[in-house]
Every structure is written in C-alpha cells, then in structure tokens.
Amino acid sequence: MNLLQIRYFVAVAEELNFRKASERLHVSQPPLSFHIKSLEEELGLPLFNRSTRHVALTEAGSALLERARQILDLFDRTQVDMHDMAAGAAGTLRVAFTISTSFHSFFHRIVHSYRETWPKVNLLLSSLPSGPQIAALTKGDLDIGLLRWPFEVAPGLITTRLHSASLVLAMHRTHELADADKVNLAHLRGNPFITYPQSMDREVGIYTQIFSLCEKAGFAPRVAHEAYEPSLMIGLVAAGAGVAIVPSSLQCMQIPGVVYKPIDDPMAATELHLVRREGGNSPRIDNFWNAALEIVALEEWSGLGQATRLQASQ
Numbered sequence: 001m002n003l004l005q006i007r008y009f010v011a012v013a014e015e016l017n018f019r020k021a022s023e024r025l026h027v028s029q030p031p032l033s034f035h036i037k038s039l040e041e042e043l044g045l046p047l048f049n050r051s052t053r054h055v056a057l058t059e060a061g062s063a064l065l066e067r068a069r070q071i072l073d074l075f076d077r078t079q080v081d082m083h084d085m086a087a088g089a090a091g092t093l094r095v096a097f098t099i100s101t102s103f104h105s106f107f108h109r110i111v112h113s114y115r116e117t118w119p120k121v122n123l124l125l126s127s128l129p130s131g132p133q134i135a136a137l138t139k140g141d142l143d144i145g146l147l148r149w150p151f152e153v154a155p156g157l158i159t160t161r162l163h164s165a166s167l168v169l170a171m172h173r174t175h176e177l178a179d180a181d182k183v184n185l186a187h188l189r190g191n192p193f194i195t196y197p198q199s200m201d202r203e204v205g206i207y208t209q210i211f212s213l214c215e216k217a218g219f220a221p222r223v224a225h226e227a228y229e230p231s232l233m234i235g236l237v238a239a240g241a242g243v244a245i246v247p248s249s250l251q252c253m254q255i256p257g258v259v260y261k262p263i264d265d266p267m268a269a270t271e272l273h274l275v276r277r278e279g280g281n282s283p284r285i286d287n288f289w290n291a292a293l294e295i296v297a298l299e300e301w302s303g304l305g306q307a308t309r310l311q312a313s314q
Helices: 002-015 020-025 029-043 058-088 101-102 106-115 131-138 205-214 228-237 249-253 283-298
Strands: 048-052 056-057 093-096 121-127 144-149 158-174 194-195 222-226 243-246 260-262 270-275 308-310
Touching: 002 020, 002 029, 002 058, 002 308, 020 029, 056 058, 056 131, 093 101, 093 131, 093 283, 101 144, 101 228, 101 243, 101 249, 106 121, 106 158, 106 283, 131 144, 131 158, 131 270, 144 158, 144 205, 144 283, 158 205, 158 228, 158 249, 158 283, 194 205, 194 228, 194 243, 205 243, 228 243, 228 260, 243 249
Parallel strands: 093 121, 093 144, 194 222
Antiparallel strands: 048 056, 144 270, 158 243, 158 260, 158 270, 158 308
16 A cells, blocks of 8 residues: 555545546546555455446445545645754754843744744743853753853854843942942942852853952952842842842843942943854754844844854863
C-alpha cells in the first residue's frame, strides 16, 4: 500500500464514480482502475462492489476510507509542519531574559509581535540572570539570551548590543537628596544600600557595576539588605530600608514613597544585549533576532550595532 493508492482510493470512495474520480485527480481512468485493482489484490479483499451502473463501498472499503482519510490528513499536515519548520514558523524557541528586561516596553512588543507573526512556534520564555544564560547558551540549552552588560562571554557566542540606558538611584521620598535633580554618589557615603546577594556577583553584571561606581565615588557601599528580584528591592526602598541603584526601566514601578533620580556619572549606564550561539543555522532564531532589532530600532532606542564576535578574555 502506498500513498498514491490511498489518494486514488479516497477519490473513488468519495465520488463512487470512476469517471468523476479520474477527473478530480486529473488522471485517465485506466491507471486509476489499475491502482485500485492492485490495492485490492494487495489487501486480499474487494473494496468496491461494481456494476455497469453503480459503484458502492464494501464493508472493508468503508473501514479503509476512515483510516485512509486520517493517513492523508496526517501526511498533509506533516508536509505543512516541515515547510513551516524550514521557514522558522514552527518548532520550539527557547529565550531567556533578565528580570529587569521584562520591564522594558520593547520587550513586551518583541514577544507579542513574535507570537502574532509565528503563532505555531512554541516560544519558551524563562527568567535567568546573565551568568546562567551564558552557561545555557554554551551548552545548547538556550537559543537566545537577553543579558545585561557587563558579562563574561564564552567562545562561540555572538552578541549584539540592543539597548543602552542609564542607571538611576531609587530612594525614599523623605531622603535628604529626594529633591535633587541628580545625585552624586559621593553624597551617599554611609547610606544603607539594597543590592543583589553577593553570591550572585558572577551571575548579575550590574552587581559589580554598582560597587565599581561607589568605589569611583570614594567609598564602599554599606549593604543593609540583599534581594534577588528588582521588585523586592523597590519594595524595601519604599519601606525606607535603604537606597538602590537600578536600571532606569524600573521607573515604571511606581510605588508610593519611592522616587528615582539620575546619577551624576556618565558611567552609570547599562546595556542590554542579544546573545546566541555562533554558526547556528536556525530560521526560528533568525526570525526572533531580526524582529527584536527591528522593534527596538522603531522605538528609536540607542545602542544598535552590528553583531560582534566576542571571545573570552582568557
């Protein structure tokens, strides 16, 4: 039994007329009759009761028709799925992002646009710090990462700077610097700081950046509280537990009692990068990658550039 025989059988079974079935299939009647006869001989039983005036399905023919339709439907759907996969319109795409990335408006638009454009793709989103993203990309457990610079890039990865933004200081509205236009970090000497846990210093790039900025201002921050998530940091700021240096995207988190101030230091900035494996040939990855760049460009964010191959410093 082959696919051609099944297609011919279904056409005759649905038309119950060899002439009409041949017209539907755009073949002449002799080859059609030959293939039906061969199928019956192969199965060892008749599929049609034939007369000069009438064609009807036998019991076996009726049973085969249901399964034959299922076979053809599965085959047709498989063809479509394979074509979709070749075009990057099907399959699974694994994308990770840092928590603060999810507060960017362009991130919402990227994900929404991708889902709308390629609805058959199973888009798996996960929140991971930069370090674990690099590890997952290197092992092939992740397709695309959205990471905050600085981070260590392993050999074999490609990165594109997607967006640049300032870091801001989150403080309670009763803080003595709450009315300032911008804040000089040197004035925060002795203030309690809220940061990521020290154990995440190799996972969260902004952790080391915060300490570098404070060191440049002439002091080491006095860490009063540690928090794994930006929302918890801002919550602690609202409680008056300290100040926090955070990406400006978190300013959308408007909690009563919290004010955000620019930092008077040009180095108080952060970059968001797209990262993928080098040499991968995946239309799904290309589609997401290009969509992200296009959407950010449309929003006129700064920092777009050509992909750069980065090698590990060691």
